[in-house]
Amino acid sequence: MPKDTFLNLPLEKQEKVMRVAINEFISNGFEKGNIGTIAKNAGVAKGSMYQYFDNKRELFLFSVKWSLEFLVKKYSNYMTLGNKEIDLFEFLYANAKDVWVQMREERELVIFVQDVFLGKYSGLTDESMEYMMKLSNEYLLKLIKDGQKNGSIRTDIDDNILTLFITGVSFKIKEHMMSKARGLGEDIVDEDFSKNESDIKAMIELLKNGMGSKK
Numbered sequence: 001m002p003k004d005t006f007l008n009l010p011l012e013k014q015e016k017v018m019r020v021a022i023n024e025f026i027s028n029g030f031e032k033g034n035i036g037t038i039a040k041n042a043g044v045a046k047g048s049m050y051q052y053f054d055n056k057r058e059l060f061l062f063s064v065k066w067s068l069e070f071l072v073k074k075y076s077n078y079m080t081l082g083n084k085e086i087d088l089f090e091f092l093y094a095n096a097k098d099v100w101v102q103m104r105e106e107r108e109l110v111i112f113v114q115d116v117f118l119g120k121y122s123g124l125t126d127e128s129m130e131y132m133m134k135l136s137n138e139y140l141l142k143l144i145k146d147g148q149k150n151g152s153i154r155t156d157i158d159d160n161i162l163t164l165f166i167t168g169v170s171f172k173i174k175e176h177m178m179s180k181a182r183g184l185g186e187d188i189v190d191e192d193f194s195k196n197e198s199d200i201k202a203m204i205e206l207l208k209n210g211m212g213s214k215k
Contacts, residue, residue: 002062006052017042017052018066021059022112030060030121057124064116064128067109068135074106075099079139081146088147089208096200100193110189114178133167140166154213162211169210173203 006014020042024033035056039046053059072079079099081091103110115121116128140163147153153162177196181188188196 001058001065002052003054005048009052017044017049018063019108022063022067022108025060025063025121026108026112026115030056030124033060035059060121060124061127061131063112065131065135067113068132071103071106071109071113072135072139075102081143081150085150086152088143088150088152089204089212092207093201093204096204097193097197100196103189107187107189111187114188117175118178118182136167137163151213153211157211165210166207169203169206173199 006017009017017038021033021038024038024041028034033056035049036046038059039049049059053062079095081088086094113132116125116132119125121128141159144153144159144162144166148155177199178188181191
């Protein structure tokens with residue numbers, strides 16, 4: 001994780017370093033990714049990078065964390081039910097297309113997270129996915145609680161089991177959609193929403209049938 005030297009930088013400078021690092025990892029992978037190139041393109045001295053992070057591995061792992069947190073924060077209005085009274089599953093479908101289109105603003109971050117998810121960085125997949133799962137579980141538990149409050153999610157099953165169910169269904173269908181896009185030589189973020197709408201509908205229907213309140 002980053003040192004205080006990095007965390008004390010202005011947020012704009014932190015973002016510049018992270019975006020440049022992510023671009024380097026996307027372009028050249030982890031092994032060939034070059035700290036010197038990252039430093040140059042970020043406008044900092046190479047030595048400064050080692051004052052920010054112990055090594056390239058720490059920089060990479062923080063890049064995963066930073067990307068996920070940035071995306072969740074930026075698109076939280078589309079992803080968080082909050083006090084809305086709308087049925088959770090209707091909310092997910094209603095926002096699916098908007099999220100899809102909005103994510104193109106952050107195409108590079110989405111592709112980086114997608115690459116991590118699909119195992120491109122094999123030597124770092126386990127640690128990267130560990131953090132990804134931690135953040136996902138925190139988000140899903142909150143979503144479940146909000147859905148239970150407005151009556152759209154059943155309350156007779158343990159929240160942790162519900163989280164496992166959502167994770168199992170959504171991760172495998174997302175993996176299927178990403179792999180399908182890659183098989184066509186595309187990144188999923190560049191595909192039109194209509195190409196994947198039926199899969200998204202099926203995923204939401206499975207979730208609703210499995211954990212939706214029988215009201």
